[in-house]
Amino acid sequence: MQQQISVITLGVADLTRARRFYTDGFGWTPVFENPEIVFYQMNGFMLGTWLRTALEGDMKRPSASPGGFALAHNVATRDAVQPLIDRLARYGGRMLRAADAPPHGGFRGYVADPDDHAWEIAWNPAWPTYASESERSVQ
Amino acid sequence: MQQQISVITLGVADLTRARRFYTDGFGWTPVFENPEIVFYQMNGFMLGTWLRTALEGDMKRPSASPGGFALAHNVATRDAVQPLIDRLARYGGRMLRAADAPPHGGFRGYVADPDDHAWEIAWNPAWPTYASESERSVQ
Numbered sequence: 001m002q003q004q005i006s007v008i009t010l011g012v013a014d015l016t017r018a019r020r021f022y023t024d025g026f027g028w029t030p031v032f033e034n035p036e037i038v039f040y041q042m043n044g045f046m047l048g049t050w051l052r053t054a055l056e057g058d059m060k061r062p063s064a065s066p067g068g069f070a071l072a073h074n075v076a077t078r079d080a081v082q083p084l085i086d087r088l089a090r091y092g093g094r095m096l097r098a099a100d101a102p103p104h105g106g107f108r109g110y111v112a113d114p115d116d117h118a119w120e121i122a123w124n125p126a127w128p129t130y131a132s133e134s135e136r137s138v139q
Numbered sequence: 140m141q142q143q144i145s146v147i148t149l150g151v152a153d154l155t156r157a158r159r160f161y162t163d164g165f166g167w168t169p170v171f172e173n174p175e176i177v178f179y180q181m182n183g184f185m186l187g188t189w190l191r192t193a194l195e196g197d198m199k200r201p202s203a204s205p206g207g208f209a210l211a212h213n214v215a216t217r218d219a220v221q222p223l224i225d226r227l228a229r230y231g232g233r234m235l236r237a238a239d240a241p242p243h244g245g246f247r248g249y250v251a252d253p254d255d256h257a258w259e260i261a262w263n264p265a266w267p268t269y270a271s272e273s274e275r276s277v278q
Contacts, residue, residue, distance in 0.1 A: 002182075003165075003167045003168075003179055003180060003181050003182070003186075004181060004182045004212060004213065005147070005181055005182065005186065005210050005211065005212060006211045006212065006213040006261070006263070007209075007210070007211035007259070008144070008147065008208065008209075008210055008211075009208060009209045009210075009211065009259075010207070010208045011207030011208060026142075028142045029142075040142055041142060042142050042143060042144055043141075043142070043143045043144065043183045043184065044182045044183035044184075045182065045183075047142075047144065052207050055207060055208075055209065056207070058236075058241065058249075058259075059209055059235055059236060059249040059257050059259065060235050060236040060249065061235050061249070061251075061257065068149070068150030068191050068194060068195070068254070069147065069148060069149045069150060069194075069208065069256065070146075070147075070148045070194065070198055071144050071146070071147055071148075072144065072145045072146035072147075072148065073143060073144060073145065074143065074145040096198055096199050096200050097197075097198060097199040102197065110197075110198040110199065110200070112200075115207070117207075117208065118198050118200065120146070120148075120197075120198065122145070124145070
């Protein structure tokens with residue numbers, strides 16, 4: 001079966017607050033938005049921020065906490081990691097872990113979005129395939 | 140800034156149990172595994188299942204519940220949606236919503252993985268771009 005994910009949907013309490021984090025913080029441009037959802041075209045799939053109540057209703061399950069998962073965004077250099085975390089914190093994020101070097105190499109830190117979804121901001125020279133794949137599939 | 144995600148990491152309590160869901164349920168092949176993490180090469184990024192305690196330690200935040208988000212996996216036809224949900228339920232998943240037609244078109248249902256991370260299994264003829272993008276970037 002195709003190893004494929006088409007959408008990552010994050011439940012959010014306040015669409016405007018989430019939009020500020022993603023558009024002003026990350027600097028991303030929505031590809032579609034209406035009063036209950038904002039979509040961003042990512043590297044070969046969509047990232048959606050959807051009103052949590054709507055998402056919960058759609059998946060027939062209430063959900064409360066940010067949960068045990070993380071999304072990783074890679075940057076091009078080690079020096080770009082902490083500044084992006086700081087920038088995201090200025091746009092409604094909350095730093096979870098200041099950037100440092102993990103045992104497996106590279107450099108990374110964590111920041112939570114306004115709804116507490118965790119983002120790892122990472123520089124990972126050992127997995128250069130990520131960058132080239134992303135660049136190839138970015139629209 | 141590049142609209143890019145390099146890794147989606149799901150915290151799991153039991154790596155073998157999670158592996159069964161993803162390899163036998165979805166039929167996916169790991170690209171890397173060790174005693175604490177299994178990676179799957181997806182369409183332009185990695186999906187990781189990592190022992191929850193290790194992920195929590197890495198992101199410096201304990202996390203308990205499955206959380207307010209969903210990952211979507213698209214299938215090629217309407218008739219493929221419910222059988223995949225049923226199959227995933229046989230490999231440790233739990234059906235959250237039987238497949239039906241959402242207001243925005245297409246056909247979808249939800250199934251939780253053994254750690255309660257939500258997957259939407261969808262057929263979405265209105266967004267054909269997903270399939271072609273995925274095919275282009277699948278390794």
